[in-house]
Amino acid sequence: MTGHRSTRKRLIAASIVGIVVALAAFVVIITVRYRDGLDQRLRTDLTSGASALRAARTPAALKSVIDSLAAEDISVDLAGITAKGGTLQSTPGAALLTVRELIPVGGSDVPATLTGSRAGIDRQVRSLEVTEAALARAIVLLDRAASDARASEAAMRTFLADASHELRTPVAALQATAERLLREQPPRPARDAIEAQLARDSRRLGHLIDDLLNLARLEAREQPHREPLDLADLATTAVAATRTTDPAARVELVTAGPVPATGDRDALLRAVRNLLDNAFAVANTVVVEVTQTAKGPTMTVTDNGPGVPADQRERIFEPFVRLPRSSRAGTGLGLAIVRRTLESHGGTITCDQSPTGGARFTLRLPADP
């Protein structure tokens, strides 16, 4: 028993010694590597000092190079021309590395010895410390980027959950209505009404899928297609389209001639039409005004509806955010598409209140460069 125990003790002791030796070796290797790295950098400094000396053709230039090397804690011993060259000292007892060079001075090559001092090493250590601080800053920035990425991933997850909810709702209506037809076998007029409901729900689902795709395209494409366009003309087209789909819509366009801008005409047209659809969902009169301001081409869309409460004026640009009183017919993505479109153009879209209490949307494109 005791024999076994002492064998085990010996084994444990040997293992501990082994671990200690391995750790010590590790520390030594790391230290030497670190030192080697510093020495390597000092050698590089010395070599570049030598080439600076070689390049200095006149005694005056030589002196200024020697002075600047001394300022960097590199001492120079230039044989034979010490008297001419001026200040030349060596730093006694501090020699760590030397580089011997032949320096052409006054038509002949003169042997020179450059010596890097302990101070040079210290300076390298300091520069390493600076590097370390920079790395620490970089880690902070990386951490911030990672948490930004996590936040946008969380936003994406929320968006996907919302989108699946929004998709399920019309699909549930389609399935329930189709099953009702199947179970009830209703006679003609009732059956027509149910089939019309099926068609409406299919259309609603189609609109939602279109808008989801539009939004996805905007997210995926960094830079929009840019072409010169006239914002006043674009507004005219959007207003005409609204009048075609809804002849009863009272929409007035106020412009004073062309308002040149740059951007993706189709995408901007869709954005303006979304603003108009949005306005007519809650109002019956809309005024569109296009002007060229100091801040750039600007369009306002003002309606006579109930307006948007102040605390909702940013939220309404988020996907699937609807005001309590808004109709359920919309996809909930119209304003999100408008905002993404303007952001991709470097422009802005904001919502405030018109003097008469309705909602006013202000669309601004960047001034032409």
Added chain:
Amino acid sequence: MGEPIGRVVVIEDEQPVRDAILAALRAERFTATGFEDLPRPADVLALAPDLAILDVLLPSGNGFALARLLRERRELPIIFLTARDAVADRVAGLELGADDYLVKPFALEELMARVRAVLRRRGAIPQVLEVERVLVDEEHGFAARAGRELALTSTELRLLAFLMRHRGQALSKDQLLTQVWGYDAYDHNLVEVHISALRRKLETNGPRLIHTVRGIGYRFSP
């Protein structure tokens, strides 16, 4: 045949879904009332319902909140409908003592099966279905005719129960296929094969009850 069975309240803002549920409930002779938004709890309780079918996300609020108010006043089974299937929602629903939870889109027959199960448990509808001395107990998978047990498969039992619930109606093969087998089955043959097996077993013990309706399908009647 005309015994009044079970009162159900349906609170669902999507009109097509609400209409379809109400129609399905009424077709099975339940008394059904619909609300398109959160009603006052008193308005629901005044109907003395046996069961509420409640959408979680309603225009003016959350269905869970209404469920809490209703349950404070009296014990009422609730089936929640929702377009969200997040685990958190399921847990929130079940913590309130929801009797069931159905994620949209759902098959109407699945909802109806759950409605019947809840109402049977409450005694609001009979435990067994009995027509013309044919008896079906879906919960226990038992069927008999004139006092003699019928050895039915589970599909045959579901098919027989569906025919009996819609007794007197001509049912097409598509109706039977979708409501008994679900939406992954497309083969009319499946219906024919099971109908003939069911007839063979039923008719050892009495006259024909499942009649062929030419050009349409089948009808359960004496």
